[in-house]
Amino acid sequence: MESALQVAPPRWALSAFARLRSLWQRWFLWLILAVLVSALLITVVWLAGRHEVEQVQATLDRDTADAVSDLRIGLQRNAQSLRATQVSGMDPTRWPEAAASLLREHREWLRLEWRDAALRPLEAVNTPYRMRLIDEESRGADQSDVALACAAARKLGAPAYSPSHYVPILGGGGVEVMELCVPIDAGGFLVASYSLRDTLIELVGPTLTRGQEVAFTEADGTRLVALGTSRRTGTRVFTSQQLIDLPGAALMLRVDGWRAAPDLFPNVLTALVTAISIALVSVLVLLARDTRRRLRAERDLADALAFRKAMEDSVITGLRARDLQGRITYVNPAFCEMVGFSPEELMAGSGESIEAPYWPTELAHEYQQRQARRLAGGMPPREGFESVFMRKDGTRFPVLIFEAPLINAHRVQTGWMSAFIDISEQRRIEELSRASQERLQASARLATVGEMASLLSHELTQPLAAIASYATGSLNMLGPHAKGEQAEVAMAVRRIAEQADRAGQVIRSVHDFVRRRDRTREAVAPQALIDAVLPLVRLQARKLGVNIEVALEDGLPRAMCDRTLVEQVLLNLARNGMQAMDTADSAGGRVLRLRVARVVAVGGPGAEDARRWLEFSVADFGSGISEEVAGRLFTPFFTTRPDGMGLGLSLCRTVVEQHGGVLMFEPNSPRGTVFRFTLPST
Numbered sequence: 001m002e003s004a005l006q007v008a009p010p011r012w013a014l015s016a017f018a019r020l021r022s023l024w025q026r027w028f029l030w031l032i033l034a035v036l037v038s039a040l041l042i043t044v045v046w047l048a049g050r051h052e053v054e055q056v057q058a059t060l061d062r063d064t065a066d067a068v069s070d071l072r073i074g075l076q077r078n079a080q081s082l083r084a085t086q087v088s089g090m091d092p093t094r095w096p097e098a099a100a101s102l103l104r105e106h107r108e109w110l111r112l113e114w115r116d117a118a119l120r121p122l123e124a125v126n127t128p129y130r131m132r133l134i135d136e137e138s139r140g141a142d143q144s145d146v147a148l149a150c151a152a153a154r155k156l157g158a159p160a161y162s163p164s165h166y167v168p169i170l171g172g173g174g175v176e177v178m179e180l181c182v183p184i185d186a187g188g189f190l191v192a193s194y195s196l197r198d199t200l201i202e203l204v205g206p207t208l209t210r211g212q213e214v215a216f217t218e219a220d221g222t223r224l225v226a227l228g229t230s231r232r233t234g235t236r237v238f239t240s241q242q243l244i245d246l247p248g249a250a251l252m253l254r255v256d257g258w259r260a261a262p263d264l265f266p267n268v269l270t271a272l273v274t275a276i277s278i279a280l281v282s283v284l285v286l287l288a289r290d291t292r293r294r295l296r297a298e299r300d301l302a303d304a305l306a307f308r309k310a311m312e313d314s315v316i317t318g319l320r321a322r323d324l325q326g327r328i329t330y331v332n333p334a335f336c337e338m339v340g341f342s343p344e345e346l347m348a349g350s351g352e353s354i355e356a357p358y359w360p361t362e363l364a365h366e367y368q369q370r371q372a373r374r375l376a377g378g379m380p381p382r383e384g385f386e387s388v389f390m391r392k393d394g395t396r397f398p399v400l401i402f403e404a405p406l407i408n409a410h411r412v413q414t415g416w417m418s419a420f421i422d423i424s425e426q427r428r429i430e431e432l433s434r435a436s437q438e439r440l441q442a443s444a445r446l447a448t449v450g451e452m453a454s455l456l457s458h459e460l461t462q463p464l465a466a467i468a469s470y471a472t473g474s475l476n477m478l479g480p481h482a483k484g485e486q487a488e489v490a491m492a493v494r495r496i497a498e499q500a501d502r503a504g505q506v507i508r509s510v511h512d513f514v515r516r517r518d519r520t521r522e523a524v525a526p527q528a529l530i531d532a533v534l535p536l537v538r539l540q541a542r543k544l545g546v547n548i549e550v551a552l553e554d555g556l557p558r559a560m561c562d563r564t565l566v567e568q569v570l571l572n573l574a575r576n577g578m579q580a581m582d583t584a585d586s587a588g589g590r591v592l593r594l595r596v597a598r599v600v601a602v603g604g605p606g607a608e609d610a611r612r613w614l615e616f617s618v619a620d621f622g623s624g625i626s627e628e629v630a631g632r633l634f635t636p637f638f639t640t641r642p643d644g645m646g647l648g649l650s651l652c653r654t655v656v657e658q659h660g661g662v663l664m665f666e667p668n669s670p671r672g673t674v675f676r677f678t679l680p681s682t
């Protein structure tokens with residue numbers, strides 16, 4: 001129950017959430033990438049720096065080891081040189097000379113002594129490079145350093161050294177000195193005093209002291225002597241220490257090297273890596289900026305697309321795009337609605353054949369030619385052109401087409417764009433207005449004809465009256481008892497008088513009709529109406545070889561009508577029928593059937609309207625009435641005959657309708673036409 005009550009989140013919230021998620025996903029990836037790249041770069045820079053430090057340290061260690069080995073060799077050689085002075089057999093007169101020459105070669109020595117086995121000095125020679133440094137008295141009675149060295153030498157039977165000790169100089173200050181004691185084969189010792197500072201200068205060599213500091217230190221790190229460049233500020237120090245293990249003494253050689261600051265960029269490799277890292281980060285930043293721009297462009301594009309779609313969907317003009325091969329590539333909803341085909345049908349159909357599904361079959365050929373002309377580059381008229389399309393249900397409708405070349409962003413034509421306006425409604429309105437225009441013109445002509453008829457009837461009344469009175473006069477002159485030829489003349493004159501009278505009546509009726517004066521209707525037997533027109537009908541029938549058949553129902557009521565006008569209607573219909581048979585092939589026989597029967601009116605609702613009506617019909621076996629003619633049959637002045645006026649049927653209908661009846665027609669069987677009209681009966 002609870003779940004049923006849960007309210008689903010609104011749509012906008014869902015879409016906002018989805019947007020947020022996709023945004024987060026995208027930026028999250030970027031974040032991870034940035035973190036990874038930064039970590040990588042920091043590691044690479046750190047490694048490069050460390051590598052550099054290790055390199056420097058290793059070089060320094062190597063140099064120090066080399067220096068130690070040089071030192072050892074040098075000391076060893078010195079000891080050998082010292083030993084070599086006994087070769088001559090230790091002559092007290094010649095030794096000092098040999099010692100002095102040795103001292104000249106070895107600047108690191110301060111003094112050479114020859115001592116006996118009890119370490120008492122026998123001979124001593126000082127270096128010529130210094131003032132007499134060592135005060136004999138300052139060495140002390142025990143001379144512990146020399147004793148230490150010689151004890152070790154005696155023990156080892158080889159040269160040995162004393163630990164370094166400070167010897168004050170006569171002029172003030174002092175030097176750090178180390179004693180070398182070499183046992184003599186003949187007993188006694190040769191003692192050489194090393195100046196540690198000069199040992200560094202002479203035995204370590206200038207290369208090591210360049211740019212770095214070289215020093216002798218005690219094992220505990222106490223500096224004894226130092227040589228070389230002192231440390232500059234803003235540099236990083238690298239230190240290497242090596243033990244010089246000498247018999248009887250141990251010294252440390254310490255080398256302090258330094259490299260210029262900043263330490264972060266100790267060499268080209270690190271600088272290169274850093275430069276690449278900066279470039280990488282810059283690329284990342286640019287990429288991020290580009291992505292942001294792309295996102296904005298994507299959003300703008302989506303908005304533009306949505307706007308375009310809304311516009312296409314709401315526009316009522318049909319739109320269609322075709323490529324240069326005539327295939328439909330796009331249609332909007334309005335076009336689909338216009339022709340009744342779905343976009344898939346329209347686009348798929350044009351893929352196989354060049355014929356569009358909305359082309360009427362009978363015009364397809366013409367349209368194909370038009371399309372071929374267009375595809376060949378023929379420009380359509382700017383003001384558009386009219387055409388006819390077919391809906392899916394087969395109905396045709398007129399359209400107004402505007403076509404224009406479809407130019408893409410590179411100014412290359414890729415096809416044709418067409419706009420369609422369904423103009424069926426416009427056409428219908430035009431047709432209506434044309435028809436009403438025609439009706440207006442016809443009415444105007446009818447009015448003129450009416451005026452003429454009225455004038456004619458007025459003008460004819462007098463001649464007709466004159467004919468009647470001359471006829472009466474002639475009859476009177478012939479007298480009532482005329483015989484022979486005279487009797488025949490009298491008969492003819494009587495007929496003339498009758499026809500003149502009839503003509504007078506017709507003219508009067510027409511006059512009244514035109515003036516729309518209500519005629520007093522009279523009850524006339526249908527037979528009487530037929531009989532009145534029959535002589536004239538027969539006259540024309542004889543001429544055209546037509547048989548007249550008359551059929552009247554028994555016991556018909558009388559018709560309430562204007563006798564003369566109804567006679568004219570009958571006469572007109574009969575004449576039309578006979579003329580139709582005259583023009584048509586008369587193989588089926590030329591018969592004109594006149595009939596009068598009773599009908600039950602269906603005109604009005606209710607029982608009181610169910611009056612008795614008479615139906616008059618005139619049937620022929622003529623050419624019949626085509627559909628085209630049928631539509632305009634009752635239009636005034638419509639005629640198919642060269643000598644026709646086209647007023648007959650129009651007048652007939654007016655007369656019948658004035659009587660409250662209807663005039664209609666239908667095809668006769670097997671051919672021809674039946675005209676029927678109804679009149680009210682008494």
Ligand code: ADP
Pocket residue numbers: 576577580620622623624625629633638639640641643644645646647648649650673
């Ligand atoms: P008119 O006789 O002067 O031509 P109508 O109004 O009587 O004028 O007839 C109009 C047209 O109708 C005729 O031209 C004829 O084509 C056609 N028409 C009338 N009656 C018939 C008929 N019975 N059979 C065939 N066509 C007819």
